[in-house]
Amino acid sequence: MSVNVSQLQYSEQRLPAKALRRRQLAVGVWLYLALIAIGTVMTGTFILAFVASLKVDPLERPFRLGFDQVNPAAWFAAAGLGEQGAGAPWWGGFAPGARVTFNATYAAPTNVTIEEPKAEIPRRRPGSGIAAALTRDYAADYASIMLKDVRSGTMSVRDDDGGRTEVWQTRTFTYEIAYDPDRRDGPTIERTPLNLTAPRSQSLVDSTLSPSRTERRGRLLSWDNITPGALGLIFNNYRRVINETADLQTGKSLFGNWLVNSFVIAVGRVVLTLIVASLAGYALARLKLIGARFFFAAMLFSMTIPAQVTFVSNYLIFRDLSLLNTPWSVIVVVVVSAHVLLMKQFFEGFPKEIEEAAIVDGANRFQVFWRIVLPNAKPALMVNAILAFQGAWNDFFWPFVLITSPPSSLTIQVGLLSLRRSFGGAQADWGLVLAGAFISIVPVVILFVLFQRYIISNQINEGIK
Amino acid sequence: MPQVRKSEEISGWLFMLPFAISMMLFFVYAIVRTAYFSVTDFDLFQAPTFVGLSNYLTLLSDPLFLTALGNTIGFSLVVTTAQTILALLLSVLVNQAVRGKGFVRTVFYLPCIMSSAAMTLIFLWLFQRDGLITGFVQFLVNYRLYVLLFLACLAFAQGALVLNASRKYDGISNVDPFFLLIALTVAIGATILSAFWQPLPIYEETFLISWLNTQQRFLFMPTTLWSVAMMNIFTTMPTLMLLFLAGLQSIPHALYEAAEIDGANAFQRFRYITVPALRPVTFAVVTMGIIGTLQMFDQVAILGDAAPLSSRITLAYYIFENAFPAGASSRIGVASAAALILGALTIAVVYVQKIIGVKERLD
Numbered sequence: 001m002s003v004n005v006s007q008l009q010y011s012e013q014r015l016p017a018k019a020l021r022r023r024q025l026a027v028g029v030w031l032y033l034a035l036i037a038i039g040t041v042m043t044g045t046f047i048l049a050f051v052a053s054l055k056v057d058p059l060e061r062p063f064r065l066g067f068d069q070v071n072p073a074a075w076f077a078a079a080g081l082g083e084q085g086a087g088a089p090w091w092g093g094f095a096p097g098a099r100v101t102f103n104a105t106y107a108a109p110t111n112v113t114i115e116e117p118k119a120e121i122p123r124r125r126p127g128s129g130i131a132a133a134l135t136r137d138y139a140a141d142y143a144s145i146m147l148k149d150v151r152s153g154t155m156s157v158r159d160d161d162g163g164r165t166e167v168w169q170t171r172t173f174t175y176e177i178a179y180d181p182d183r184r185d186g187p188t189i190e191r192t193p194l195n196l197t198a199p200r201s202q203s204l205v206d207s208t209l210s211p212s213r214t215e216r217r218g219r220l221l222s223w224d225n226i227t228p229g230a231l232g233l234i235f236n237n238y239r240r241v242i243n244e245t246a247d248l249q250t251g252k253s254l255f256g257n258w259l260v261n262s263f264v265i266a267v268g269r270v271v272l273t274l275i276v277a278s279l280a281g282y283a284l285a286r287l288k289l290i291g292a293r294f295f296f297a298a299m300l301f302s303m304t305i306p307a308q309v310t311f312v313s314n315y316l317i318f319r320d321l322s323l324l325n326t327p328w329s330v331i332v333v334v335v336v337s338a339h340v341l342l343m344k345q346f347f348e349g350f351p352k353e354i355e356e357a358a359i360v361d362g363a364n365r366f367q368v369f370w371r372i373v374l375p376n377a378k379p380a381l382m383v384n385a386i387l388a389f390q391g392a393w394n395d396f397f398w399p400f401v402l403i404t405s406p407p408s409s410l411t412i413q414v415g416l417l418s419l420r421r422s423f424g425g426a427q428a429d430w431g432l433v434l435a436g437a438f439i440s441i442v443p444v445v446i447l448f449v450l451f452q453r454y455i456i457s458n459q460i461n462e463g464i465k
Numbered sequence: 466m467p468q469v470r471k472s473e474e475i476s477g478w479l480f481m482l483p484f485a486i487s488m489m490l491f492f493v494y495a496i497v498r499t500a501y502f503s504v505t506d507f508d509l510f511q512a513p514t515f516v517g518l519s520n521y522l523t524l525l526s527d528p529l530f531l532t533a534l535g536n537t538i539g540f541s542l543v544v545t546t547a548q549t550i551l552a553l554l555l556s557v558l559v560n561q562a563v564r565g566k567g568f569v570r571t572v573f574y575l576p577c578i579m580s581s582a583a584m585t586l587i588f589l590w591l592f593q594r595d596g597l598i599t600g601f602v603q604f605l606v607n608y609r610l611y612v613l614l615f616l617a618c619l620a621f622a623q624g625a626l627v628l629n630a631s632r633k634y635d636g637i638s639n640v641d642p643f644f645l646l647i648a649l650t651v652a653i654g655a656t657i658l659s660a661f662w663q664p665l666p667i668y669e670e671t672f673l674i675s676w677l678n679t680q681q682r683f684l685f686m687p688t689t690l691w692s693v694a695m696m697n698i699f700t701t702m703p704t705l706m707l708l709f710l711a712g713l714q715s716i717p718h719a720l721y722e723a724a725e726i727d728g729a730n731a732f733q734r735f736r737y738i739t740v741p742a743l744r745p746v747t748f749a750v751v752t753m754g755i756i757g758t759l760q761m762f763d764q765v766a767i768l769g770d771a772a773p774l775s776s777r778i779t780l781a782y783y784i785f786e787n788a789f790p791a792g793a794s795s796r797i798g799v800a801s802a803a804a805l806i807l808g809a810l811t812i813a814v815v816y817v818q819k820i821i822g823v824k825e826r827l828d
Contacts, residue, residue: 015634019643026643031561038555039572042703046575048597049587059593061600280484287477295481295488302492304815306760308781309808310495312502312788312797316509317490335492340484365476394580396763401785413582417767420586425770430590437583448578452571455578 053237053434056212056224068210068233075230077208082229086188091239092229094139095188098179101148102226104196105172105206107155114171117198119145121177122222124193134246139192142180149174155205170205177226190243191225209233237431238439244432245419247408255436257408258415261327262393263443265411268331269392270385273339277384278377281343282369286355299337307397315401325409329402330395339384346380347373383454390444390455412440496808502801509795520802530803532775533783537759537807539686540694540779541814545754548698548705549747555702556709557739570710573703581700581763588696589771592676599674610665611656618655622648677772687776693764701757705750712746713739748822752815759811780807 015023052058054069068074082092084100094100108114123140151172156165177192196204196211197220204211204221209228211221225232232239245254284292318329350373358368374381399411410418419436423429448455478485503520505513524530559569576584591597605612626644631637659665675681681688716739724734740747762781778786780803787800 013634014636023641023643026646029646030642031558032565034558035562035565035569038558039569042576042699043572045591045699046587049590052590052597058590059595061595063597063600276483276487279480279482283477283480287473287480289474289477289481292477295485298488298493302488304756304811305492305496305808306756306762306781306811308760308762308784309499309804310492311785312801312804313495313498314491315788316498332487333491335487336484337488365473365480369480390578394582396580396582396766400766401789413580416582416586417769420589420767420771421769424586424589428593430593433586434590437586440583441579444578444580445575448575452574455574 049434050438053431053438054234055431056236058430058434059428069236070234074209075233078228078233079230081208081227082232085192085227085229088229090229090231092225092227092232093188093190094143094179094192094227096179096184096186098177098227100177100192100227101208102175102177102194103172103206103208104175104204104221105170106198106202107157107168107170107205108202110167110169112201114169114202115199116147116150116173117196119147119173119175120195121145122193122195124222124224134248134251137187137189139189142183142186142189143177143192144180145175145177145194147173148176172206192227194223194226196221235435237435241419241432241435241439245415245422250408252408254407254410255412255415255439258410258412259439261403261409262412265327265330265399266389266392266443268327269334270388272331273336273388274381274384277336277339277343278374278381279369280340281345282347282373284340285344285347285350286352287365299340302335302337311397311401318402325403325405327403330398330411331392333398333402334392334395336388339388342384343377343380346377350376379454382451386447386451386454390447393444416440499801499804502797503805505798507795507797509797513797516798520798523799524802524806527799529775529778530783533778533780533803534806536686536690536778537761537780537810540690540761541755541758543686543691543694544697544701544758545751547694548702548754549750551698552702552705552750553709553740553743553747555706556713557735559706559710560713566710570707573706575703576700577704579700582767584696584700585764585767588692589677589768592692594673594675594678596676598676599672602674603670603672607668607670609668611659611667614659614665615652615656618652619648622651677768680773680776682776689768689772689776690779693761693768693777696764697758697761701754705754708746708750709743712743716742744822748818752818755814755818756811759807759814780810 048063051065051070052063055067068078078092079089081100081102083089085098086093086095088095104117106114106117121140121143123138125135149172151174153170153172154167155170157168158165177194179186198204200217200219203218209223209226212224214221225236228236242253242255246252247254247257280295283289284296314333315324318324318333323329354372355368358372359365363371394413395411396413399414400417403409403411403414407418416433416436419433424433502513504515504517506516506520507513559566562569593599623639623641623644626647627637627639627641630641630644675688676692677689679688683691686694720738720742721734724738729737760781761779762785765777765779765782766785768777774786784800784803784807787796787803789795
């Protein structure tokens with residue numbers, strides 16, 4: 001029995017202090033691991049989406065993280081090609097006098113002869129939809145391609161299953177793509193497509209730029225643009241979304257129009273909000289007026305009622321005033337209750353004595369407001385301006401209802417919907433859709449980076465009240 | 466003095482004027498007109514004719530309306546509950562961190578400033594039939610044996626460590642954090658090793674999953690709306706987390722210390738100190754959640770023909786769809802009746818929620 005008792009005592013030992021401290025540390029490690037994991041999921045989604053927005057095909061499977069658009073070596077190659085094509089290392093092109101050198105290396109087992117691929121500059125329409133209809137100049141009409149040089153070599157290839165290394169033969173074909181010397185007055189063309197067709201027994205192992213896609217089970221390799229320039233390579237989808245959403249009549253970029261419209265509406269909304277909210281906020285905070293309680297209740301009410309309840313009447317008002325499809329309708333239609341509340345709270349905290357002194361000196365209410373109160377309300381006006389801009393820029397419903405035609409008068413958010421419709425459907429050109437989405441968030445991201453503190457602290461205050 | 470009083474009244478009204486006009490015209494008048502339209506037959510062009518309550522009866526017999534109502538309530542319930550709970554837990558987690566709180570705040574806030582249109586497009590891309598989410602599911606399915614291997618290693622290592630230590634010491638928890646850390650390292654190491662050596666088969670199944678373009682339902686909601694709900698939770702949770710975080714920082718630390726001395730464990734401290742202290746914030750968060758989710762519209766509109774109407778329709782979209790139907794004449798009466806129901810539903814839910822909130826605070 002005595003053995004048992006001693007065993008029992010032995011097993012009741014508590015953990016030594018050192019081990020306990022280790023446990024505390026471990027809890028901390030777990031905490032940060034969890035935060036990193038959550039943060040990765042939250043931001044990772046956006047980073048992956050951004051990376052995908054650079055790709056030729058964002059839906060490719062498996063999802064690769066290494067491709068030309070994120071590979072510095074390819075950036076330099078693209079800059080070189082852009083320089084040769086149009087003397088434009090950034091955005092590339094194909095201009096009179098151009099001589100572009102392009103390499104493609106094929107490999108095959110030693111018992112297979114590597115044939116010279118059939119090379120051509122195809123008459124391919126860039127992109128789709130309206131852009132295709134607007135394209136008049138094709139590189140195919142001005143370019144000639146010839147084989148300049150062939151070099152042979154070898155490379156070692158790892159076998160898939162056995163892990164054995166085999167020696168394969170390679171041949172590098174060097175092409176020169178030249179702008180027709182007789183067409184000195186020809187146009188500068190944005191893109192130079194290229195097709196290489198070779199038997200399936202040989203495979204492409206290296207080329208100055210990676211092909212945009214492979215067709216016919218790897219026989220046809222096609223490049224959308226072999227003279228992209230560095231930025232033209234990386235931000236191809238971004239350039240396309242601006243160029244290819246063109247207006248059929250004017251040929252101008254719709255996407256650019258949408259951005260301008262959104263900007264005009266957002267600025268208009270900011271100005272109007274500041275005027276209306278500061279005046280009403282001051283009246284509610286300082287002046288006794290009959291009906292103030294009614295307005296206060298209506299304000300709270302209007303912040304809970306969805307816009308879908310009031311939009312038919314508002315639509316009719318603007319229709320009767322013939323203001324539909326103008327920025328004015330979207331600027332004016334929003335009732336800025338939340339902003340009035342914010343201003344009211346700020347003014348209530350403003351010392352009354354200063355105003356009373358001014359009134360005793362003979363100033364009227366408006367002078368007091370304009371000369372004394374407003375200059376001191378800059379922080380509150382700032383918060384209101386930021387929130388109003390963000391709200392107006394991100395607003396989808398009102399522009400969706402009040403501005404429907406012509407396509408050039410839409411705002412960017414509704415424009416994104418039309419992007420989705422024209423490129424995200426059966427077309428599945430998700431590069432354009434994602435690029436559009438990322439361009440559309442640039443202004444609010446800039447605003448956020450500049451005025452982070454204002455935005456976050458206000459959000460928190462609002463929630464607590 | 467009455468002179469001053471009167472001039473104050475007049476200048477007050479002058480100050481209020483712009484806001485008063487906007488409020489009366491675009492809100493009060495609009496609601497009155499909606500109520501009027503709801504008892505008329507109106508197509509935006511011919512003058513409205515009075516039809517009594519028949520629009521409401523039409524609604525009740527319209528299966529699409531009932532679907533929309535069900536979808537809206539289901540969506541609101543799922544999103545509000547999930548985002549509130551997740552935001553609360555996450556805020557407690559972030560609050561524990563000594564360093565990096567500001568960084569976490571900035572990083573988490575980014576999804577909140579983006580427009581719903583841009584967000585929805587990014588999520589549409591993620592949820593394509595051959596998109597990244599499908600790819601992830603496929604990866605898990607194909608490597609299922611390795612996932613099991615990882616879990617088995619983790620459980621085995623933890624079990625062995627705990628068993629070994631509890632022979633010597635007392636009070637070793639099954640999820641002892643230090644041992645769990647070691648077990649995790651072992652499990653990750655074992656999985657990586659086995660990935661090189663590949664003792665287990667890797668399946669090569671390729672499949673497509675229709676997350677959006679499907680008529681399928683899961684529990685009480687279409688699959689499409691579950692996907693949208695996931696996105697909404699993801700995008701709203703960070704803001705709500707920040708609200709909770711601000712609330713947490715105002716709880717006096719002494720409360721926790723006292724509870725700890727009294728022997729309360731972490732869960733009890735959370736249950737009996739954190740949750741009650743955060744009640745006002747929780748009510749604000751829930752109210753914001755309800756108002757936001759009941760009027761969910763943008764996501765549905767941007768989904769558009771990427772999903773069948775009945776699997777994505779919400780009340781807000783039903784109203785719009787009736788007011789501006791594609792290729793048919795407007796049914797403003799029906800739309801207005803539905804709009805009033807949506808408004809009443811919102812007010813009712815917020816009001817009930819407020820009553821409960823006040824009651825709880827009195828208790």
